[in-house]
Amino acid sequence: MAQTITEKILAFHAGLDTVEPGQLIEAQVDIALANDVTAPIAIAEFGKLGVEKVFDDERVLLIPDHFTPNKDIKSAEQAKILRDFAKKQELKNYFEIGRVGIEHVLLPEKGLVLPGDLIIGADSHTCTYGALGAFATGVGSTDLAAAMATGKVWLKVPETIKVVYHGKLSPWVEGKDLILHTIGILKVDGALYQALEMMGETIESLPMYGRMSMANMAIEAGAKNGIIAPDEITLDYVRSRAQRDYTLFASDADAVYHKTIDIDVSKIRPQVAYPPLPDKSRSVDLAAADKIAIDQVVIGSCTNGRIEDFRLAASLLKGKKAAPYMRLLIIPGTQDVYRQMIKEGLTDIFLDAEALISPPTCGPCLGGHMGVLAAGERAVATTNRNFVGRMGHPESEVYLSNPAVAAASAILGRIATPEEVL
Amino acid sequence: MNTIQGKAWKFGDDVDTDAIIPARYLNTSDPLELAKHCMEDADTGFASKVKNGDIIVAGKNFGCGSSREHAPMSIKAAGVACVIAPTFARIFYRNAFNTGLLILESGEAAKAIEAGHEVAVNPADGTIDDLTSGQQYKAQPVPEFMRKLLDDGGLIEHWRKRLA
Numbered sequence: 001m002a003q004t005i006t007e008k009i010l011a012f013h014a015g016l017d018t019v020e021p022g023q024l025i026e027a028q029v030d031i032a033l034a035n036d037v038t039a040p041i042a043i044a045e046f047g048k049l050g051v052e053k054v055f056d057d058e059r060v061l062l063i064p065d066h067f068t069p070n071k072d073i074k075s076a077e078q079a080k081i082l083r084d085f086a087k088k089q090e091l092k093n094y095f096e097i098g099r100v101g102i103e104h105v106l107l108p109e110k111g112l113v114l115p116g117d118l119i120i121g122a123d124s125h126t127c128t129y130g131a132l133g134a135f136a137t138g139v140g141s142t143d144l145a146a147a148m149a150t151g152k153v154w155l156k157v158p159e160t161i162k163v164v165y166h167g168k169l170s171p172w173v174e175g176k177d178l179i180l181h182t183i184g185i186l187k188v189d190g191a192l193y194q195a196l197e198m199m200g201e202t203i204e205s206l207p208m209y210g211r212m213s214m215a216n217m218a219i220e221a222g223a224k225n226g227i228i229a230p231d232e233i234t235l236d237y238v239r240s241r242a243q244r245d246y247t248l249f250a251s252d253a254d255a256v257y258h259k260t261i262d263i264d265v266s267k268i269r270p271q272v273a274y275p276p277l278p279d280k281s282r283s284v285d286l287a288a289a290d291k292i293a294i295d296q297v298v299i300g301s302c303t304n305g306r307i308e309d310f311r312l313a314a315s316l317l318k319g320k321k322a323a324p325y326m327r328l329l330i331i332p333g334t335q336d337v338y339r340q341m342i343k344e345g346l347t348d349i350f351l352d353a354e355a356l357i358s359p360p361t362c363g364p365c366l367g368g369h370m371g372v373l374a375a376g377e378r379a380v381a382t383t384n385r386n387f388v389g390r391m392g393h394p395e396s397e398v399y400l401s402n403p404a405v406a407a408a409s410a411i412l413g414r415i416a417t418p419e420e421v422l
Numbered sequence: 423m424n425t426i427q428g429k430a431w432k433f434g435d436d437v438d439t440d441a442i443i444p445a446r447y448l449n450t451s452d453p454l455e456l457a458k459h460c461m462e463d464a465d466t467g468f469a470s471k472v473k474n475g476d477i478i479v480a481g482k483n484f485g486c487g488s489s490r491e492h493a494p495m496s497i498k499a500a501g502v503a504c505v506i507a508p509t510f511a512r513i514f515y516r517n518a519f520n521t522g523l524l525i526l527e528s529g530e531a532a533k534a535i536e537a538g539h540e541v542a543v544n545p546a547d548g549t550i551d552d553l554t555s556g557q558q559y560k561a562q563p564v565p566e567f568m569r570k571l572l573d574d575g576g577l578i579e580h581w582r583k584r585l586a
Contacts, residue, residue: 024567039490041451048578051585067449074449124489124513140491140517146581154567188436189483193512222486224512277436366445366488387440387487389463394444 001250004160005229006195009135009249013118017409021159021258029059030117032147034193035103035362036064038122038140040081043146055090055151061093061112062086063103066362071369080209099362101334104128104216104302108208109334112243115230115248120153120263120379125302125384127223130215133206133230133248138219151301159258160195161186165202167266172418174312175210176304176382176402178202178263179217180271185261193221194258197251202265203228208237209306216303217384221280272415273400275386284405287415292399296379297322297410299389300331300358301365304382307340309403314346316407316421317353323413328355329371331363353410367392380409425544426503426524427553428475432537433464435481439488439514443496456492457499474501477543479535481507484525485514494523504543506550506561508532519568520577526550526561534559 001018003011011018014025034042039062040381046054062082067075086094093112100106104125107113115133123145129136139153147153149228163182183190196218203211211228218226221247229250230238238246272287274280299313310332322328330350332338338360341347350357364371365383371393373379378399381391386398399415408416441464443456450456461468461478478497484507485493490559494517497505508529510518518525524545531550539554548561564572574580 037445037448037492041495044451045578049582049585066445072449078449078451122489122491124487126489138489138513140489140513140520142491142520142577143516146577150581150585188486189509192483192509218429218489222483224510352567366440366448368445368448372446385438385440385487387438389444390440392446394463394466 002254002256004195004197004251004255005133005227006135006160006197006225007157009116009118010157019157021157023157024154024284025157026152026154027118029070029120029147029151029153031059031061032062032144033061033103033126034122034141034144035066036068036079036082037066038144040078041141042122042145042148043081043085045142046148049145049149052150054148057090058092060091060148061107062091063095063100063106063150065100065102066366066367068100068361069097069359084210089170099335102302102305102362105333105337107240107252108132108212109336111238111243113232114242114244114246116239116246117203120147124219125216127218127226128212128216128302130218130225130227131211133228133234133366135225137225145234158193158195160197161191162257162260163196163263164197164200164260165198165263165265167202167264168198169202169265170269172270172404173268174402175206175213177268177271178265179214180273180278180281180400181268182263183217183221183279185243185293187279188220188277189222190217194223194228196221196223196230198226204231207306207308209308212306213303217278220384227265246381257386270402270405270418272405273386275397275399276388278384278386278400286418290415291413292378294409294414295377296327296329296371296373297406298329298331298364298371298379298381298383299406300333301383303384305331305333305337307337309382310341310346313403313407314349316404316418317411318349320353320411322354322410326413327371328410329358329364331354331358334360364391366390380406380415382406407409425542426475426541427540427542428477428503429473430477430479430537430541431472433478433480436483436486437464437480437513442485442493443490447461448490448492450513451492453495453499454548457497460496460500464506469500473498475503476501476535477541479503479532480505481532483508484510486511489513491517491521494518494521495585498523519571522576524575528559531559
């Protein structure tokens with residue numbers, strides 16, 4: 001029976017030859033992860049199971065990245081629960097301050113998530129790892145607790161929506177723009193309960209960082225997982241990082257899809273998603289014409305916190321300054337990204353532009369800390385959500401974009417096209 | 423489970439988890455703390471207005487966004503007995519079952535029931551009665567597999583029994 005890549009990975013982990021959409025399976029997980037917001041509940045639920053040890057001390061990952069460095073006493077108490085549990089369980093992959101990064105930037109970088117894996121994470125953007133050709137999906141803390149103890153998770157096999165991208169990308173158009181455009185077509189529940197498989201000639205030449213931006217935001221269309229079949233680009237990224245074996249899966253040519261969406265990318269301009277939903281995307285040219293004044297720009301996050309994202313932002317910020325009263329925040333995704341920024345002189349460009357460089361953290365993306373907005377303020381952010389109150393006060397607003405649009409907007413103090421600052 | 427009866431509170435489409443429980447309050451996982459801020463960014467003061475046993479009636483894709491289990495926890499701890507919507511975001515759907523928050527899928531009921539109506543819900547068969555209008559609706563049946571989990575007392579209890 002012909003199968004999609006998602007079906008093949010699920011069947012493999014359920015010990016079955018084939019699976020079909022709608023089928024319920026109990027699958028073995030390769031990786032189960034949680035952060036400082038979700039792990040405390042998972043650890044409490046784990047405690048109710050009557051199990052001494054986690055199923056595998058190398059495959060249960062704790063990444064305190066949301067409210068770290070601890071923003072207040074309550075956050076410090078939450079983070080301590082992770083630390084204490086990691087010590088007691090002798091977890092090999094707990095990341096303390098100084099080693100930690102934004103989880104979905106950190107784990108691919110460290111080679112801890114790999115092609116063919118089945119990964120569940122108590123974080124909705126766990127779907128990022130689909131960019132490596134893995135099945136990765138977000139779950140709540142209780143589902144995660146059960147997986148921490150047993151290494152198993154129940155899943156309903158999703159139908160798959162195929163999105164085929166063809167044509168050549170225009171200047172300044174990134175993976176981020178492709179996914180914002182796609183969510184604009186699908187809407188925020190257009191892929192509810194379904195897999196989103198992204199392919200086509202444009203994807204075949206898209207670098208890993210762009211693919212990760214795309215898979216990262218599959219959840220913003222309601223998808224269970226986003227996935228891109230592994231190829232030479234994937235292997236180039238994975239080979240030097242992988243700490244264990246991995247398996248490559250690909251969809252059969254005659255696999256059955258719920259539907260197919262065809263997108264000619266040559267017509268796509270950089271996108272800006274207006275508040276309060278990620279599907280309110282439109283061309284940056286329309287957004288720039290709206291003359292939307294902004295107070296803050298955030299460049300970073302699990303969507304756009306990789307070195308290539310900062311190279312892109314720096315290419316526009318070089319020799320320029322953030323607009324008066326503009327708060328420009330640069331948040332490298334990991335310590336390695338931070339170090340690389342220094343090596344390449346990007347930090348100097350950002351400091352010269354009067355940006356603030358933050359340690360790796362989810363921070364302002366979820367209105368946690370390190371750049372929260374006041375009532376009436378507006379931000380352009382390379383993050384993934386622009387819900388009401390997402391970055392702070394419920395009367396503040398977030399516009400989502402790629403790093404080039406964000407950099408241009410920081411320079412001009414309003415939503416701007418990259419071409420305006422060349 | 424006994425029949426639930428309470429006042430309906432209406433919300434729109436795509437109510438996201440940041441509206442249900444803003445991330446600024448996620449530095450705790452204490453249900454009672456979370457309950458104080460339930461639905462705060464969708465309806466300020468909801469937590470103090472809602473009464474024990476009341477029912478949320480919302481539009482499509484309720485609970486979209488984050489995986490935070492704090493969302494169904496805060497709704498349940500605020501006293502809400504049931505959420506009725508045409509569809510739920512998938513992580514929220516699982517989390518609701520795992521935290522014991524009753525959720526029912528019914529496009530008809532979600533559309534027709536008005537704010538302030540007195541609504542009765544029978545969790546056993548998914549019957550929804552709008553006592554104010556006199557209309558009755560039938561929710562989508564709970565999938566067999568999830569019903570078994572519920573019968574076991576939830577996912578953790580299910581595994582505790584299997585692992586014992």
